[in-house]
Amino acid sequence: MRYLSLAILLALLSLKANAQDDPLVDRLKAYGDAKQNANLFVHFDKNVYTNYETIWFTAYLIRKSKAPINQHKLISVALIRDADSTVVIEERFPMQNGLAFGSLVLPDSLLTGNYRLLAITDRLTNSSPEALFVQPITIKTNIDAPFKASMKLIEPGSNKVLLSVTSKDNRFLPKPTMVSYKYGNFTKTAKTDASGQLLLDLPKQENISDPNLHVKLKYEKDSSLISMALPPEKSRASVKFYPEGGNLVAGLPMNIAWEVKDQFQMPIALSALLFKNNQVIDTIETSSYGIGKFRLLADADADYTVKLAHSGLIDSIYHLPKALKKGVGLSIPEALAQDSLRIGLRTNDAKKLTIRIHNFKESFVYATFEMEQHFRTIKIPLNEVPKGLNTITITDSLDRPLAERMFFAHYDSSPKLSLSTNEPSYTQRQKVSLxxxxxxxxxxxxxxxxxxxxxxxxxxxxxxxxxxTFLNNELEQLPLNVNGQAYKDKAYLEQILLVKGWRRYTWQEFQEFRPESAAFKTDSLQVIGKVTKSKKELVAPVIVGVLNAQQMGLITTRSTGLFNLNTNELMAEAGRKMYLFVNEKNKLPYKIEVDDAFSNMNAKLRHQISYQSNILPSNLLNNSELVLQSNEKAIRLKEVTITAKKDNGFTFGRGLPGSNACGDYVCRYNILNCPNHVGDSDNTQPVPGRTYMTNGHSMLYTECKASVANNGNELFTPVKGIRLQKEFYLSDYKEPQEPAFFSTIYWNYATLLKGDKATDLSFYTSDITGKFRIVVQGLTDNDVIYAERFFEVKAKQKSDP
Structure with missing residues (x-):
């Protein structure tokens, strides 16, 4: 092994002063600006919810894109059902300095199953959101299913599925159940027979993208969704080979990574035989992530092939790329670098080379040298290289790429934040000190x-x-990390960096990029209103009133009737409805139409986001799997049925028992808008002038101003407001008769931590027993931060106080 000469090593050590000498600096910046996306991350309190629960979130805009962070004024959060891409609910919230806080209440009528939360900000580039985040979630129910439904495959290798539906106590239902099912591009509606069964004979389809059979059942007024993954027909696997550095070069020993996926783009763990000119030379394998690595000294004219050993795949031969007769090999023993990066260079063609470390936005290290030896080891300091994924590119004198490899600079998996609780375990309704x-x-x-x-x-x-921030937002969809947090798993990251590249950034595309050809049109999502009179455009401006339960505002339209609804005019507390009306004596000839760009964009994106992650076989064979366990829910002594009626009038309430026109209610324990008693039949309307408990303290309730509305008047046009954050309700649960089955027992939008002292807080466990997890994540002065801690909640014994 020969090491780089002292002169070249010293040159490399001083590259931080010479990086700006890179002739491609300006083009890299222009290319990075053209390709860069904003990094929006949303911390939701959990990802499994049930009806009437509240989704709490904090949104962090970590990196700007085309617009500065402070130009992102609003964030929209929409709940989208996976089964049919329906936008179930959507709300928007103010964003300031890249931070947004809020909550959404899930409706009681929500069907169980898989959903996605889509978050976008109001800034657009070329008609697309600059910042977008998708969070998959599951909706379960706290009510036992009104009927039982299950599916099973009749026999292996067939596409015949037997569906069975019975009552909760396993009896035959007196009426048939309506069944709608979808598999691939095949859909059908049918009914169960007298025994509650239905045989689904599904046509076999080639190149199907979703392995799941989706079934919707409806019995009288009750509905349920179940699904199962059908075993696919044998198909060819997707096999890709990645010689480290980019090319296989004859006569140079090189590492070759390879990746195997099935037809649904799911990784496959398997073994295979490596052939040279049809002769077996090695046995190779992939990990549970579908990724493997082997070493090969290739001959120039040899044919190298791989044959997979897997009974579920079509027997196929896969060819490695042909070896170049001349070239450069690049190897990195550890791609998770800290303060320096060690690389190995091999070549069978001595020439002048350029080393460049960059992130396709900026150049950080730049140097040229003569590669006279066949092998060199170089150690490069990373003082000026930012933390995260970066690329080292080896080019010739004409900046043509010869080898390239991605690595992680300044990788540090050590904890940045420590969490400690006063006890390792607690009983029900016990105080936790954190x-x-x-x-x-x-x-x-x-x-x-x-x-x-x-x-x-x-x-x-x-x-x-x-x-x-460091992986998913930069790379294409990653295989699921079985150990939990991908960033902390070094073995996982080393495998990923062997086969994943900058999918949005390539050196070939960069070379073809011309800054003058990159045109960007920036805009923002807005809510626009238009007033017409007798179905005709106005010729003079009118006054439009904006009314919610707290205040009323006035807007003057343009002479054409158009008007903008800015943030201040749409501000309203969560749960408050908002309406527009024309402030003229004779309102009948006037009509207000609202063009909501946020809703339009959610409708556009709802079909696209389902393809942003791999489709996993769901195997939800029984609808009881979407019902909470008995220790997670209160026993329901009676059920309250809420009938939705067509409402063309002006009403703020949700129609819940005991709520007033503003949607406010008081539970039996004198708590205003108690989250544990939403829809309870014992709730009463709050009385103006009386004092009630809320968020752990007392407050004086003032008049509900929604009473000014005239219910049944069709002259008011509903419009979505900008929702102000509401505080998380903390309780000590001292009332023994009050059930407290809360799965989220503490939430805080934004807590400021100081490095010179500990931050202490406290909360109480609920009636739910089992394992609980504390998750803390957010921003430091120059980085992101994540920490978690677990504790156990045990059932309180009778002797416990």
């Missing part, structure tokens, strides 16, 4: 904090701010 302490190197941090039942954090859907 202390948060930053690492001594960190001065400040702004974090959101959630403490939730661990089973409400499904590992398949879990996001964390470190893994998303």
């Amino acid at each position: 202390s948060l302490k930053l690492d001594s190197k960190i001065e400040n941090a702004l974090v959101s904090i959630a403490c939730v039942q661990d089973s409400r954090l499904n590992g398949k859907n879990t996001n964390d701010i470190e893994s998303y």
